[in-house]
Amino acid sequence: MGVTGPRLQSTIFEKSRPGRGGGKVPHPPKDALERLPTAARRANPPALPELNELEVVRHYTNLSQLNFAIDTGFYPLGSCTMKYNPKVNEWAARLPGFAGLHPLAPDATAQGTLQVLWELEEILAEISGMQAVSLQPAAGAQGELTGILMIRAYHRSRGDADRLEVLVPDSSHGTNPATASMAGFKTITIASAPDGGVDLAAFRAALGPRTAAVMITNPSTLGLFEARIGDLLEAVHAAGALAYMDGANLNAILGRFKPGEAGFDVMHINTHKTFSTPHGGGGPGAGPVGVGARLVPFLPAPRVLREDDGSFRLERTGERPTSIGRLRSFVGNTGVLVRAYAYLLAHGADGLREVSDDAVLAANYLKTRLSGTYDIPYARHCKHEFVASAATIKRTTGVRTLDIAKRLLDYGFHPPTIYFPLIVEEAMLIEPTETEAIETLDAFAEALIAIAGEAAATPELVHEAPHSAPVRRLDEAAAARQPNLRWRPMTGAETPCPDI
């Protein structure tokens, strides 16, 4: 991220000149639109920019070079699992047979993709220890909503309509309570125990005839395995509730813990975390959901079915009335799922177990290397991620986690997840994943240690970081108070771009 990198770009609107571009499609016949009623016609063409292809390519190529990415550097982002995105997966998803297939194509013409989906369901069911899987949800959060809606359908089917509460630990990801609200539930937040795990007594006290479900992340968002999970699941089921597992941290437990076997009733998986599908700057992802036998009837429709002759088909409209229905159009983010499928086939059973072994090894290695310099609130062995804190550094130097994060950019690293989970002061949640070489891990640890030294000796350097990124710290307050969310022709009041 040196200062010699490409300059910032003006917007495509500023680069537009009337008459530029063209040549992508033939000219239509002049009367093509005459049969349309005037009332339905657009009065003025949309003010979209006109650029020729070279300008478009330069614009987007230069912009891309302003980005940090896995392909350029290390992201120790806790809870995100920023592992390498294999190129063969990109090639696979782009095979014309996969990429060009229409989602409503007759089943007989889609056997290749239907086989991929069916086999992927089987593989994910095996990994999660669940009975069946739906690949429909477009993201983890949509997977959560799917799971919670299935739980609601289950209780309603048993006449248990008063179960309107969902319990979550205070360390949970924000999507958990947001999902519960979307599904019409009230969230009860349970404070964690001093050791960072669930407070079993507090959960037991809150569980009762009004509880629909608990939502648990295991390992927790602190990167710690819930040792009391067996007792918790027992208590949940004894109260007549169901257990949802947030599978965001699945990278820690492949081949070591199968949530369905342990007693979870439903879980979602983030393919863009554990199974390497690319983040794309914020999406797309996919959030497959695995369920135990109790919830199978409620899975979203349509399911992928295998016939006796070995062929595959989709469920027909209305074929399974107990389904909670659809969360989206068509079958799912198939393009993303093809990438996950390729990843899983490349690993196999041993490869997947090694993924978790190495992820956990790398995290514990970093934790040990940093433990002299940063506060480590939970000293015991972590899983694939751990929380460090800059609380002492803040107290002694005034330098905060935010400043340390920004200074890491100058060292060429993306910061870890900061200020999450909420229960740790000045938190940094660090997850190296299994695909980073030990030299990278060492360089990262050394950078963090150096910054701690800077915090004591030259704190302004850290307070004002980053110094070598394409832009400096931003005025986020102004952005939120006077939102400028779309380009309008310059009025003179907007911040001008430097002259190109």
Next chain:
Amino acid sequence: MPYGPHTPADRERMLEVIGVSSVDELFADIPAALRASRLDLPAGLSELELAAHLQALAARNRTDLASFLGAGAYRHFQPPAVDQILLRGEWYTAYTPYQPEVSQGTLQSIYEYQSLLAELVGLDVVSASHYDGAAATAEAALMACRATGRRRILVSRAVHRHYRETLATYLSGGDHQLVEIPAVLSGEAAGTTDLAELERLLADPSGPVAGVIAGQPNFYGLLEPMAEISRLAHAADALFVAVIEPVSLAVLAPPGAYGADIAAGEGQSLGIPAQYGGPYLGILATTDAQVRQIPGRLVGMTADLDGQRAFVMTMRAREQDIRRERAASNICTNQALLALAASVYLACLGPHGLRDVAALGAARAAELEAALRGVGAGRLHPGAYLNEFVLRVPDARSVHQRLLDRGVLAGLVMAEVEPDDPNLVDGLLVCATEVTTPDEIRRFADALGAELGGARWA
């Protein structure tokens, strides 16, 4: 493990520093009773074997058909520049831009996407994207409920079935109510939203309406009286949600022109391949008045400490990680890479190119209609359409199968997606776009003519 860098020496060194003798010690806290059974999966494949396997599977999908299938996902020409830009690792392996100083590429591209779509739909604010058109429509319905404080949503029966089903799922959360507005059954307006019925539903005192949802074009490809629907909705103090198709907005009046409060729709037509259903691009837009209700990410322009123009995710305190159970939506991951694809597509085509795509589709569809009429098959509805329409074909399901045997994918059998609708039992929803060729049209017409035992299209 195919992508792991650690040598045995690396692992030894890490174990030594940690102070354990094997990695199993790091998993010792998993209670013995809960340890996983063996992973019953085959061994991993080498990249060569994997590639061969995937190629064989892809080859089992048919790509040789003359396809007239639309119904919410459309065949369009994707300029190669789009995918080549998307293949840059700095775009597709980047994370969500929470650290704006090193994410200006992603952030500016999203701001430009928001701006491009705002122009196209004629509304003020566009979110950074939703999962797909159906989920965006569902979020639009929830927005209307929040904004008005009411619980009832009216949706036209002529909106895509998948969208109506998704609405039903999303609205099942609170005590919301979803009611269908019937379509007109006969006459000039057949297949469009029944305005008289809409008025009657809006007047029902027991259920004040939060929002009215209709599509343009609708699922049958027909053009709807959007301005009238908008007027009726507003007269009852309800919001109007327009479900749109972005390529058509190059030539059709946009939601902003007919007073829609919210626009939702599917952006797959903007340079995104069909991919058997996704990932696609959920478009969601609204007026300045409703900006605080819009869920999902928003990117805004600001300045850095040196006064340099820069972009940042803004109004973040609406989102799930901050609002938690009070968030309007649980959405976290969106469809950022697809928003980029749409932006690059629009940048490559420009306003004239996009108009040409829409107009070519209209021209081909008219040719298709004439060719099919020539062999004895006419449209089910008389009203105006852009590039998609329902063909009336007796015994549609088996005709469709026989045409498939002849290499023609004759659109969508309506009875499959609307099995309980007697008005659609003989319907095939067919579509033409700029990539439809006269040769394909001829093949369709000849094959259909042979099936119907009629004339050949000359």
Next chain:
Amino acid sequence: MVPQDLRYTKDHEWVRLAGDVATVGVTKFAADQLGDIVFVELPAVGVSVAAFATFGVVESVKAVSDLFSPLSGVVTEINPALAGQPELVNGDPYGEGWMVKLKVADPTELAELLDPAAYDQLIAEA
């Protein structure tokens, strides 16, 4: 030391009561904790609020917080300046950054609140 003519809630709202008209805002402590305030969500005029119930939400760049009413009453005015200048809450929390005025039903509810010394102690311990 916080203003001596106000009373406080333990959730960091302040109230100034003059007759049966109460002016309500958040304290400097709260504003500092939240950081740069970007949006204040206030109720409509005419809405009734109960003591210690939420009457709105305040958002900063990275946080959100409910606003709890110190007293019961009916909203008679909301501060029109906050829509365009939410930063007034940071700059002048006890003056220009006021949020709502209530017509109070029962002025004796004031006794339930913290006096300035008690509030000073609360924030000292935080």
